[in-house]
Amino acid sequence: MQTSFFTTPGRFLRGNLHTHSTGSDGILSPQEVCRRYQAQGYDFIALTDHFVGLFDYPITDTTECRNADFTTLIGAEMHTGTMENGNLWHLLGIGLPADFTAPHAPHFQSVDGSESAASIAQRARDAGAFVAIAHPHWSGMSEADARSITAAHAVEAYNYGCVVDNDRGEGFLILEHLLNQGRRLNLIAADDAHFNTPDHFGGWVMVKAEENTPEALLTSLKAGAYYSSTGPEIHDIRFIEGGVEVDCSAAATIVIQGKGTSTATLHGHKMTGETLSLSRLKDSPWVRVTVVDENGKRAWSNPIWLDGAA
Template sequence: MRLSAFSTPGRFWRGNLHTHSNLSDGALPPEEVCRRYRAEGYDFMALTDHFVGCFGYPVADTVPFRAEGFTTLIGAELHSGPMSNGELWHILAVGLPPDFAPGNAPDFRVQPGMETGPEIAARAVAAGAFVAIAHPQWSGLTLADARSLTAAHAVEVYNHGCAMGCDRPDGFAIADLLLTEGRDLSLIATDDAHFSEPDHFGGWVMVKATENTPEALLAALKSGQFYSSQGPELRDVVVEGNRVIVESSAVVSVIVQGAGTGAKAVHGQSMTRAEVPLERLGASPWLRVTVIDAAGRRAWSNPVRR
């Protein structure tokens, strides 16, 4: 069984799904943010400013900044709540309609009668968006919180802004527990760039689609036809009998993870192909792949059910 990102037609397009401008708390105007991503070789990006009243509930119109070889997805970071810790939810929504209706979030404080996080996420999915649970570690998200957000397509497992700004970039613990409970979720790496610190060009998705258009990219995201990276390339992942065969750019470690303590790593020098036995994963109902290059940068496959 070959993971769908490597078996479906098309090519990989590099994109960032979490970015801010001065329409909310970013340092740069939308046009300059888009210019910088295009100049860095990205094929697409989503500007996802904070969807709260003090910023005017922005859903940024980035259509004017599309160009040959570069497109944009319309989105926002939605806020409502509260979570278990008493703070507002942070929910990434990419592919929103420009007229997505505001909730009752005048600022980042909890208000009486707010939509719950699950309610605003479900509303975004119904409006056509690809929805992800943003930066679980940074947010102080509990497993109970995550369980409640049943509409989400994905978990943000690496957030570069949270890595650089507070060393809390991780979402794998939450994602792995949800996968073990039977949730079908994909895994995204993002920047969460504000351009006020070195929080950009550090984590991205590689989306497999036949064309670099918002419609094709959004459909591929919802289908899980992508992988995430800080630098390494994944070129093929095949589950064959009791092993996983991984092809990639040059790496020093290839790791297959599953439920609980299930994991197996293969190490070497400049490996571009590795076969990882699955005995250590036991009866895990799912698995995913991580590769690590000599600089410590990682790439992550989406999970696959066995």
């Protein structure tokens, strides 16, 4: 298996993959949204306005907002089909072509006979997009719902806007149900920013890429060459005989999770390079790393499969 992570050429680039503007139900123009994210130190964002007929199925063009230090990914939050609870699906398509065919989704209510979520997710992936299942907790998503989406690259495991506005912002349980069934998915943290509440600058991805270009970012996202964070940094994760070495910014807690309830957990003060034993996780097919700082802010690695397969 691969024994070291984040050592590929390039640098970490900070980005938000779930953002809204006046192209749908956000309150700021696309240009102002981009300006604010760049001013906050972000390297890129994806504007993901709601892809419904109410807003004329927008795939918001932000190419004019790109500059030498900031880039944008073209995308949308896709809606179609019906979940078990009767609600409309929410899926992120990052890197969609401008002519991506819209489903029959005239508004935010489900429509009988509309395209399934599994179908639009597959179409988006086939069109070159990075696809993520959005805010499972807020959506009331069931495990069966999640299993139906076979084309996703990731689950939105942390949605800052949902944390702020309704305390339903995490998707780790849905992610782990899928991992435990052998589904090789990654995770993302994002804002879901509309700027009508303090729903911005709270969750992001750190993508390792050689260039800050849409093409390089999408390649790294699809390859899982990134981690997600609300503050801490993960510099490297190295596997050694029987354990894992984690290099990170100053941490109060480092946790390694896997299948089942067993974890490897280390508490300390300003830990930056620590080794944790995998003895309690030796039977898990996957592990992931969480880093927590003294303020409770967290960073998460993508799941790492111990058989070494991609």
